[in-house]
Amino acid sequence: xxxxxxxxxxxxxxxxxxxxxxxxxxxxxxxxFSIPLELIYFVKxxxxxxxxxxxxxxxxxxxxCGATHLINLWTFTMHSRTxxxxxxxxxxxxxxxxxxxxxxxxxxxxDLLSVKTRELFLKNKAAELxxxxxxIRTQEETGRHVRMLTHxxxxxxxxHTILKTTLVELGRTLGxxxxxxxxxxxxxxxxxxxxxxxxxxxxxxxxxxxxxxxxQVFSSSRAVKISPNCPVARLRPLSxxxxxxxxxxxxxxxxxxxxxxxxxxxxxxxxRYALMVLMLPSxxxxxxxxxxxxxxxxxxxxVAVALSHAAILEESMRARDxxxxxxxxxxxxxxxxxxxIRARNDFLAVMNHEMRTPMHAIIALSSLLxxxxxxxxxxxxxxxxxxxSNLLATLINDVLDVSRLEDGSxxxxxxxxxxxxxxxxxxxxxxxxxxxxxxxxxxxxxxxxPEYAIGDEKRLMxxxxxxxxxxxxxxxxxxxxxxxxxxxxxxxRDSRAPEFFPVPSDNHFYLRxxxxxxxxxxxxxxxxxLFTKFAQTQSTATRNSGGSGLGLAICKRFVxxxxxxxWIESEGLGKGCTAIFTVKLGIPERLNxxxxxxxxxxxxxxxxxxxxxxxxLVMDENGVSRMVTKGLLVHLGFEVTMVSSSxxxxxxxxxxxxxxxxxxxxxxxxxxxxxxxxxxKFTKSHERPLIVALTGNTxxxxxxxxxxxxxxxxxxKPVSLDKMRSxxxxxxxxxFFRGHIEMKNIGD
Amino acid sequence: MDVVKLxxxxxxxxASLYHEAFLDEQFTQLQELQDENNPDFVVExxxxxxxxxxxxxxxxxxxxxxxxxxxxxxxxxxxxxKGSSSSIGAQRVQKVCITFRNYCEEQNVEGCLKCLQxxxxxxxxVKTKLETMFKLQQQILAAGGSIPM
Numbered sequence: 046x047x048x049x050x051x052x053x054x055x056x057x058x059x060x061x062x063x064x065x066x067x068x069x070x071x072x073x074x075x076x077x078f079s080i081p082l083e084l085i086y087f088v089k090x091x092x093x094x095x096x097x098x099x100x101x102x103x104x105x106x107x108x109x110c111g112a113t114h115l116i117n118l119w120t121f122t123m124h125s126r127t128x129x130x131x132x133x134x135x136x137x138x139x140x141x142x143x144x145x146x147x148x149x150x151x152x153x154x155x156d157l158l159s160v161k162t163r164e165l166f167l168k169n170k171a172a173e174l175x176x177x178x179x180x181i182r183t184q185e186e187t188g189r190h191v192r193m194l195t196h197x198x199x200x201x202x203x204x205h206t207i208l209k210t211t212l213v214e215l216g217r218t219l220g221x222x223x224x225x226x227x228x229x230x231x232x233x234x235x236x237x238x239x240x241x242x243x244x245x246x247x248x249x250x251x252x253x254x255x256x257x258x259x260x261q262v263f264s265s266s267r268a269v270k271i272s273p274n275c276p277v278a279r280l281r282p283l284s285x286x287x288x289x290x291x292x293x294x295x296x297x298x299x300x301x302x303x304x305x306x307x308x309x310x311x312x313x314x315x316x317r318y319a320l321m322v323l324m325l326p327s328x329x330x331x332x333x334x335x336x337x338x339x340x341x342x343x344x345x346x347x348v349a350v351a352l353s354h355a356a357i358l359e360e361s362m363r364a365r366d367x368x369x370x371x372x373x374x375x376x377x378x379x380x381x382x383x384x385x386i387r388a389r390n391d392f393l394a395v396m397n398h399e400m401r402t403p404m405h406a407i408i409a410l411s412s413l414l415x416x417x418x419x420x421x422x423x424x425x426x427x428x429x430x431x432x433x434s435n436l437l438a439t440l441i442n443d444v445l446d447v448s449r450l451e452d453g454s455x456x457x458x459x460x461x462x463x464x465x466x467x468x469x470x471x472x473x474x475x476x477x478x479x480x481x482x483x484x485x486x487x488x489x490x491x492x493x494x495p496e497y498a499i500g501d502e503k504r505l506m507x508x509x510x511x512x513x514x515x516x517x518x519x520x521x522x523x524x525x526x527x528x529x530x531x532x533x534x535x536x537x538r539d540s541r542a543p544e545f546f547p548v549p550s551d552n553h554f555y556l557r558x559x560x561x562x563x564x565x566x567x568x569x570x571x572x573x574x575l576f577t578k579f580a581q582t583q584s585t586a587t588r589n590s591g592g593s594g595l596g597l598a599i600c601k602r603f604v605x606x607x608x609x610x611x612w613i614e615s616e617g618l619g620k621g622c623t624a625i626f627t628v629k630l631g632i633p634e635r636l637n638x639x640x641x642x643x644x645x646x647x648x649x650x651x652x653x654x655x656x657x658x659x660x661x662l663v664m665d666e667n668g669v670s671r672m673v674t675k676g677l678l679v680h681l682g683f684e685v686t687m688v689s690s691s692x693x694x695x696x697x698x699x700x701x702x703x704x705x706x707x708x709x710x711x712x713x714x715x716x717x718x719x720x721x722x723x724x725x726k727f728t729k730s731h732e733r734p735l736i737v738a739l740t741g742n743t744x745x746x747x748x749x750x751x752x753x754x755x756x757x758x759x760x761x762k763p764v765s766l767d768k769m770r771s772x773x774x775x776x777x778x779x780x781f782f783r784g785h786i787e788m789k790n791i792g793d
Numbered sequence: 794m795d796v797v798k799l800x801x802x803x804x805x806x807x808a809s810l811y812h813e814a815f816l817d818e819q820f821t822q823l824q825e826l827q828d829e830n831n832p833d834f835v836v837e838x839x840x841x842x843x844x845x846x847x848x849x850x851x852x853x854x855x856x857x858x859x860x861x862x863x864x865x866x867x868x869x870x871x872x873x874x875k876g877s878s879s880s881i882g883a884q885r886v887q888k889v890c891i892t893f894r895n896y897c898e899e900q901n902v903e904g905c906l907k908c909l910q911x912x913x914x915x916x917x918x919v920k921t922k923l924e925t926m927f928k929l930q931q932q933i934l935a936a937g938g939s940i941p942m
Contacts, residue, residue, distance in 0.1 A: 140920055400892075402817070409818045411824065668871050669842045670880035673819075676834050678824040708876075741879070763819045766826070 067121050070114045077111025099153055106146045109139035114314050139156070184336050191217040191340055195347045204355040205240075211348050212242045215323065222290055222327060225280055227320040229254065229299070236320055241280065252276045258294075263318050268295040268338040268345075269341070277322050290325030291333050293339050297321055298349045321345055336350055352464055404438045405765070412767040432474070436510075439503055446733040457606055461633050462502035463558070465490060468529060471509050479517050484525055486517075491530030495554070499631030500607065508600045508611075509525065512624045515596065520564030532557035552634070555609070555627050567613065575613055576601045604628055620705045656773065657682040662734070664707040670762070674706065674739070677769050691719045698723060700732040706760075709738045709751070720754040735776050739764070796938035803929045804941055810926070816920050819882030824942065839923055842881050846916055849874045853909055857902075867905065868897040874912070885915045 081104040088100060116132045198207050214226045227236035230251065236259070252259070258275045272279060274290035280613040296318040305377040325343060353431055374625065411431045419427060441497040472488050479486045509527075516525045527767050532555040567575070576597050597611075604611040607628040615622030661683045671687055678685045686702070688694045700707060707719060720736050727733035737758040738751050751759050758776055810816045827834040849870050856867050875890035889912045896904030930940050 312894050406818045409822065413821070667876040667880070668878035669838060672838050672841055673823060673880040675828075676823065676831065676838065679831065680826045680828065741876075762876075763822070763882070765818075765822055 063121055067118060070117045074111045074115035074118070077107050077114060081107050099149060102142065102146050106142045107141070109135060109142050113139050130558045187218070187336055187340050189326055190214075191343050192220065194344055195482060198344075198347055198351045199354075202355050202358045204352060204359075207351045207355060208240045208347065209724060211344060212240055215344060216242045216340070218340070219323065219325075220331075221323050223280055223322075223324045224320045226276075226297070227252070227277060227322070229317050229319065233317065236277070238280075239319075244280065250280075259320065259512070262294045262320060263296045264453060266296070266342070268293050268341045270333060271322075273324070277320060278324060280322075280324075288327065290327045290329065290331065292322060292324045293333055293338065293341060294320055294322045294343045297345045297352075299352060305656055321348075402437070404434065404441060405763070407434045408438065409765040409767070412765060421469065436474075436507075439507065442661055457501035458503065459499055459631070461497055461499055463496060464494060464498045464630075465496055467502060467506050467509065468527070471506060471513055472527075474510065475513050475517055479525065482516060482517065482521070484520055484523065486513075486525045487527065489526065489528040491528075493531055494529060494556070495531075495632060497633050498554075498556070499633050500628070501603075504603045505607070505628065505630075507624065508603050508628075510556060511596045511600050512558070512611075516560050516562035516564065516624065520562045520621075523563030525560065525562045526562075528559045531555065551632075553629050556626065556630050557627045559623055559625045560622040561621065566618050566620045566622050567615040568618050569615070572613055572615065576611075590751050600626075656777075658684060659704075659777075660684045660686065660702045661704045661706065662686050662688065662694065662698055662702045664688050664691070664705065665739070666690070666708065670708070674764070677766060678706075678765065680766065681773070682768055694719055695722055695726070698726070698734065700727065700734070702734040703777065704735045706737045706739055708762075717750050717754045720751075720756055724755050737772070737776070796936045799929065799933045799936060800938055800941050803926070803933060805928060806926055810922055814884050817882045817884040818827060819879065821882070823881060836927060838881055838929075842877050842883070843920060845877050846874060846886075849877075850909075850913055850916065853912075857905055857909060862900075862902060862905075864897050864905075866901050868894060872899060874883055882915075883919045886912060886919060889915055 084100060084104060088097075113135045116128065116135050119128045120132060123527060194211070194499065196212045197214055201207055201210070208226055212226065215221060216224050221242065223241065225238060225242070226240040228239040229235070230237050234254055235251040236254050256276065257278065258271050262269050262271065271292050271294045273292045275292075276293040277294065278289075297320070299317040299319055321341075325333065408431065411427055411434060412429050415424070415431065424721070463659070468488055468490060472486065477583075513525065513527060535773055601611050604626050607630070609626060609628035611624070611626035613622055613624045659682075661678055662670060663674050663678065663685055663689075665674060666689055670691075675685045675687055686697060688697055694705070694707070705723065709717065720738075723733065723736060735757045736755070737760060738747075738756050739760050739762050741762050748759060758772055760772055823835050823838060853870050853874075855866060856863060856870065871890050871893045875887055875894065878884075878886040878890060889908060893905065893908035895913060896908055933940060
């Protein structure tokens with residue numbers, strides 16, 4: 046029983062081992078074959094694999110190993126020679142490839158390892174970049190916070206809101222435990238806790254400002270880390286257990302503060318600072334980072350700016366309130382002044398009337414007296430009474446005018462007058478008094494003095510009379526000399542009046558009048574007071590001389606109005622004095638005898654002018670006064686037509702009427718309108734009747750209105766016979782003068 | 794009656810009127826204007842004044858009784874009255890008129906009413922006085938005398 050195809054024996058005990066080997070080989074072969082498959086599959090999947098050649102080699106190596114193990118399966122049983130050969134071939138090949146692979150790996154593995162290293166390096170780099178990204182993002186967020194903070198701070202102009210908002214926003218942005226603001230006190234010696242984030246009512250903690258830590262913070266514009274133990278940072282009771290968080294302090298410049306007195310700080314700059322203290326939470330391990338400090342500094346600057354704006358606003362509001370108060374006060378004062386002025390004007394208006402009434406009585410009765418039979422002496426006396434009362438009437442006007450002089454509303458009544466006659470009048474008036482005092486009065490008129498001049502005759506005479514009157518008043522014995530001459534340019538300049546530069550011209554000349562007396566004189570220190578109103582020198586001689594002290598003041602104003610200058614020279618008490626004044630007068634042109642006024646104003650008019658047959662028109666709404674006016678005119682010989690309304694007047698008026706007298710102070714009826722219409726109706730001036738206004742007011746407004754509409758005269762009611770006569774005769778005779786003289790005011 | 798005595802009475806009476814300010818120099822002017830051409834000038838003017846004033850006073854009373862007083866009208870009437878009284882020289886009436894006008898400007902109703910009463914009073918006084926004076930004058934003329942100036 047040798048080699049026969051006998052039945053295989055049942056597995057013997059070591060056949061089990063064979064079995065296990067068989068199975069293992071099978072699985073190994075399987076694994077070995079699947080590995081390259083996997084490799085190929087995954088390599089195909091991946092895009093990058095630089096070592097294909099290695100892969101192929103490795104694959105071959107694996108396959109062959111697998112093949113070897115696979116073929117091994119057949120060698121467990123009896124196998125033919127072919128199998129053996131195949132097996133051998135496989136093994137040989139495997140050996141070759143393995144060795145080649147092993148040799149190859151020596152080169153490959155370091156490469157592979159370095160790839161790994163690079164990968165690690167790149168990963169680190171990526172991590173770092175991530176971190177930096179994180180940082181940048183944080184910074185950007187911080188920047189956003191700053192902008193938002195700034196916006197919050199700048200969105201209000203109220204100081205408290207600004208500071209509170211700052212603290213709140215900072216606390217939120219930086220996650221602070223506590224944030225506090227210390228403001229310098231009024232004295233500047235201490236810092237007072239003004240605002241905190243968490244504590245509700247910071248109650249007057251103060252720290253002296255001289256602490257070194259504070260100085261350190263104030264001297265730098267950056268945020269400075271300070272110790273949590275310093276007084277400014279110790280705001281809350283320490284909890285003990287935990288380490289207090291880091292504290293940073295920064296200065297906040299306070300600009301434009303006006304309520305602080307800079308008293309004893311010469312060494313520091315005049316800038317004041319507040320202190321802002323920021324504390325991180327005490328149980329965190331957080332630290333202050335650079336960007337956070339920058340944020341704090343920026344915020345501190347913004348706060349400073351916002352505070353200065355708030356301060357400026359407060360200031361301007363205060364100024365505005367002050368202005369409003371002042372305005373109200375000024376308004377009140379103005380209204381009071383207006384009331385006072387109105388009261389004064391009312392008073393003047395009433396006094397105007399009250400003072401004129403007795404004057405009218407005197408003037409009227411004296412003029413009536415003149416009409417009666419008188420002896421020459423009586424006539425002279427009556428004439429003097431009349432002249433004096435006319436002057437007195439003028440004086441009353443001027444006393445009331447002083448107030449108008451103050452206003453500057455007084456204007457000169459210019460007219461042609463006889464200059465020499467004025468002086469002669471003054472002399473006549475003063476001679477009686479002077480002769481009583483046994484004073485000698487002499488008048489010296491220079492030969493080159495023009496006979497006629499243009500100026501305000503009334504006021505010039507008043508001035509001369511005043512000056513001469515003073516001379517007489519203050520002289521007990523001796524003489525008074527009055528000199529008048531035309532002032533030449535050299536003599537015009539006087540050392541006493543350096544600011545006075547008169548310039549004579551062709552149409553004007555300067556009249557210079559000197560009144561020298563040998564009386565009591567004036568001491569040099571009293572001279573400046575002479576021209577002030579109501580001031581009198583206290584020498585005994587003057588005590589009982591009466592007078593209101595207005596005279597020289599009024600004269601000065603008149604002289605000023607006449608563009609002149611007045612002054613008084615005296616060598617001292619008892620040495621007499623000289624009063625000198627210069628006034629500017631006009632030279633009348635083309636002196637033609639027939640056109641000159643025939644008589645000076647003051648002398649009475651014995652009016653033999655015949656008015657018989659002259660036609661006049663009277664317009665007055667009031668029946669009684671119409672009748673009275675008619676009676677007056679009829680008595681004077683006029684032929685009178687009466688109308689009672691403006692329409693009737695315009696209808697009836699014709700070139701036959703020489704004069705139209707109209708009442709203009711009737712409310713509702715516009716006498717001025719009628720005057721304008723009469724002017725329009727009669728274009729040729731010689732055909733037009735003269736227009737005279739009758740009125741109860743002689744105020745400026747009425748006169749201006751009359752002038753404006755081209756009236757020829759104004760008469761103040763009630764009219765005396767004489768007045769009516771003189772006005773009408775003047776107007777009718779001087780008809781041609783209308784172009785040269787301004788409207789005469791024949792009111793008084 | 795004795796002419797001379799009457800004349801003296803007239804003169805004294807007239808003087809008293811001036812003295813008590815019932816009349817002022819304007820009345821004298823009026824008398825001046827009376828001459829042979831115009832013998833009754835004064836009486837005519839005065840009668841006209843009486844008529845005018847009575848009319849104006851009635852108008853004033855009516856105007857001031859209204860619910861809403863038209864001060865402009867009142868002022869116009871007072872102005873007229875003032876003008877008339879000053880034309881004949883009734884001084885006291887004129888003075889009250891001035892005050893009346895001020896109240897009108899202020900639109901002070903009470904003041905106006907008070908003034909109206911005053912004006913009426915003064916007017917009636919002056920009217921009586923003038924009438925007495927004219928009666929005296931007529932008596933003198935009837936007795937054959939002439940009126941002293």
